[in-house]
Amino acid sequence: MAMLTFLHEPAVLYNLKERYAAWMIYTYSGLFCVTVNPYKWLPVYNAEVVNAYRGKKRTEAPPHIYSISDNAYQNMLTGKLGFARIIV
Structure with missing residues (x-):
């Protein structure tokens, strides 16, 4: 979604619909990770999967909540301050 040329509601909704149809429930949108609830169990x-994201930068693996949490953990270990994570 961060790569959309025109960031308006129809384009965002279409992008989320297409990704959801491919079971890609996590999408980066700039600094945010948007998640669409699939209402079913996915593997x-x-x-x-945790190990696939461990120690990787956000750009090195597909969007996932594990990427966000590992990034926060790595920032905590290196003493970087000023980071916040909001999970709704």
């Missing part, structure tokens, strides 16, 4: 929350 995206297991140790193998």
Whole structure:
């Protein structure tokens, strides 16, 4: 979504719909990670997936909540301040 040429409501909704149809429930939009609830279990929350995101930069793997949490953890370890994560 961060790569959209025209950032307006129809383009955003179309992008989210297409990603959801491909079961890509996580989408980066600038600094944010947008999540669409699939209302079903998906195999995206297991140790193998956690390890796939561990220690990687946000640009090195597809969008996922594990990327956000690992990034926050790495920033905490290196003493970087001024970071906040909001989960709604």
